[in-house]
Amino acid sequence: MVVSTAERSDDERLADLQFGALADRTRRDILRRAHEGRLSVSALAREYPISLAAVQKHVAVLERAELVSKHRVGRESIVRVEADALAGARTALDRLASDWQGRIERIDNILDEDEGGS
Amino acid sequence: MPVTDVKKDLDALTMTITAEFDASAERVWELWADPRQLERWWGPPSWPATFVEHDLSPGSRSAYYMTGPDGQQSHGWWEIKEVEPPNRLRIEDGFADDGSFNEDMPGPSGATVTITEAGGVTTMSIESTFPSRKDMEQMLEMGMEQGMSEALGQIDALLARTPA
Numbered sequence: 001m002v003v004s005t006a007e008r009s010d011d012e013r014l015a016d017l018q019f020g021a022l023a024d025r026t027r028r029d030i031l032r033r034a035h036e037g038r039l040s041v042s043a044l045a046r047e048y049p050i051s052l053a054a055v056q057k058h059v060a061v062l063e064r065a066e067l068v069s070k071h072r073v074g075r076e077s078i079v080r081v082e083a084d085a086l087a088g089a090r091t092a093l094d095r096l097a098s099d100w101q102g103r104i105e106r107i108d109n110i111l112d113e114d115e116g117g118s
Numbered sequence: 119m120p121v122t123d124v125k126k127d128l129d130a131l132t133m134t135i136t137a138e139f140d141a142s143a144e145r146v147w148e149l150w151a152d153p154r155q156l157e158r159w160w161g162p163p164s165w166p167a168t169f170v171e172h173d174l175s176p177g178s179r180s181a182y183y184m185t186g187p188d189g190q191q192s193h194g195w196w197e198i199k200e201v202e203p204p205n206r207l208r209i210e211d212g213f214a215d216d217g218s219f220n221e222d223m224p225g226p227s228g229a230t231v232t233i234t235e236a237g238g239v240t241t242m243s244i245e246s247t248f249p250s251r252k253d254m255e256q257m258l259e260m261g262m263e264q265g266m267s268e269a270l271g272q273i274d275a276l277l278a279r280t281p282a
Contacts, residue, residue, distance in 0.1 A: 055129055055272045090126070090128060092131070092248060093126040093127075093128065093131070093132075093133045094126070094135045096227075096246055097124050097126065097133050097135060099162075100133070100244055100246070101121055101124075101134045101135070102162055103159050103160065104120055104121055104135065104242075106122075106158065106159035107120075107137075107139070107146070107159050107242075108120045108137075108139060110149065110155065110158055110159060111139050111140065111141045111145065111149075112145075114141065114145065115140070
């Protein structure tokens with residue numbers, strides 16, 4: 001896929017936001033906890049010696065960086081890890097391609113054995 | 119390497135890989151149709167596959183498990199969608215907890231296999247598609263090595279895509 005210049009600068013802007021978001025230890029910790037299970041903002045707030053408002057601020061920074069998304073469930077606001085779409089797609093397809101490269105190599109080895117045997 | 123082409127479409131979440139083999143189309147088909155031969159290549163050497171059920175006929179379901187280095191088992195299934203021996207096969211494949219369908223697992227990915235023979239060389243291409251981004255992400259998380267958090271994986275992905 002050809003990545004256009006415009007797309008690239010968007011990517012870089014997002015990368016700036018993401019690196020900024022991840023530069024803070026509490027936010028990295030929130031990201032890890034959110035990955036282990038979907039957590040509500042209030043549950044997260046109980047984990048840190050900081051105010052609910054401060055936690056909400058951290059979550060907002062992660063949200064702007066597209067690292068997490070918030071979903072309303074009843075009265076709770078649930079924080080969910082958002083795998084970055086494009087980077088995620090690339091990693092997933094790379095992994096799929098490398099799985100298949102391995103399979104094709106094994107198929108080729110089996111076919112080589114046929115020739116050796118005949 | 120027999121692989122002649124790999125294409126990835128990030129928008130359509132599709133990967134297409136093409137390979138050439140010095141064998142007939144029938145011989146290559148056999149590697150898909152015969153479970154004992156399929157087992158020799160479906161899983162990586164460290165996670166060999168065992169097919170418990172496998173019959174390439176439309177509507178049929180294959181069941182297999184892969185056995186890891188510590189004896190742990192990972193179950194998977196295929197649903198056979200289209201069969202035109204020895205040229206075309208379309209399957210859906212997915213994961214299962216214990217061989218049965220599980221809604222919590224990522225949705226099945228689809229694979230279309232095309233096998234054509236010309237001048238003694240057989241070209242096989244596999245087009246594999248993730249059903250949705252959600253399923254793809256779930257699949258990624260499942261594939262993550264133990265102890266490696268998603269957060270760290272995301273940092274890796276970020277670094278990989280930052281222009282040098």
